[in-house]
Amino acid sequence: MIITNTPWIQAPEINIDIDKSFNETLTKYGEELQTAIDDLLSSVSAEILNLAPNILYLAHIVNLRTSGRFFREAKAVAQVSGGDWRVIMMMGMAYELMALACSTTAIATDIGPVLARNMDFWPERELARNTFKITKRKNGEFINSCAGWPGALGVVTGLSGKGFAFALNAVWSSERLRKTGYPVLLFLRKVLDNANSYEEAVKMLTKQKLMSACLITLVGKKNEERIVIERTPSKAYYRKPKGDEALITTNHYCSNIDAKENANVLAQTSCKRFDTMSCYCAFPEYKNPSDELILSILNDQDIMQGITVQHIIARPAEQKMFVGIPKRLRK
Secondary structure, eight states: OOOOSSSEEEOOEEEEETTSOHHHHHHHHTHHHHHHHHHHHHHHHHHHHHHOTTGGGHHHHHHHHTTTTTHHHHHHHHHHHTOOHHHHHHHTTHHHHSOOOOEEEEEOOTTSOEEEEEEEOSSHHHHHHTOEEEEEEETTEEEEEEEEOTTOOOOSEEEETTTEEEEEEOOOOTTOOOTTSBOHHHHHHHHHHHOOSHHHHHHHHHHSOBSSOEEEEEEOSSTTOEEEEEEOSSOEEEEOOSTTOOEEESSSOOSSOOGGGGOSHHHHTTHHHHHHHHHHHTSGGGSSOOHHHHHHHHTOTTTOOTTEEEEEEEEGGGTEEEEEEEGGGOO
């Protein structure tokens, strides 16, 4: 871990050989990884179980809805943690069950798009101190990276070796939850693992019926490959930048969606962050920003939240991802 005199530190990295088992990865990283899994599961499972005493029945529904795709992995995590596979599976529904904010920008540069964002979620302290950059490889070849947590099945922010990166922002929709839809975090994991190109990722993120509404900022290797896919559970709308202007996403719809979709508390709190990021991105210095400049902006008092857990910068053209953590949450 790199510690500097900045208010953030770089997250540790876990390198996973996708041909090896979860137990082999656990053995490789030892006590640090086991401690992170135990800490995260104990805190997040408490949050989930507090929602309703019988909520774990939903794990079986999620398993059926995802055609058993994550069942073996959930069982493996439960085995090494001594926990319940249903809790692991329910963590994949965390987006549907708990509040998520976030501030994201997709910037055009001379070497292709940069995706930068704050991930805002809770319980913030436990999520921050157990954050890792998780990188998957096969025979030494880069497959993908995500800003994630050991044992978690879903993905919030990911970078694919196929030339794209994405970030999830929360939004409210009058459609509410669609129980027959795919849980958002688990579907983003599927996109990260399966999509073979930026174009295919756009198609997958557009066509899939989801369990809840969301905003997904997606970038490829070229500056024209920048898009926000504004989703309700059943519908998709596109938002693209004009020329090389930055594309900003917080927590409200900007496309042609019924105004009542934005008449909620989450949307009303996002405008200040949206306006502040837009202001920064208008400066000429932001044309080819360094990671340090981006991080300083993500730490602006009008952008960063009390529940900001991660700072992430992804550059698909270079297959680079930086994952940072607020120092104050690592104590």
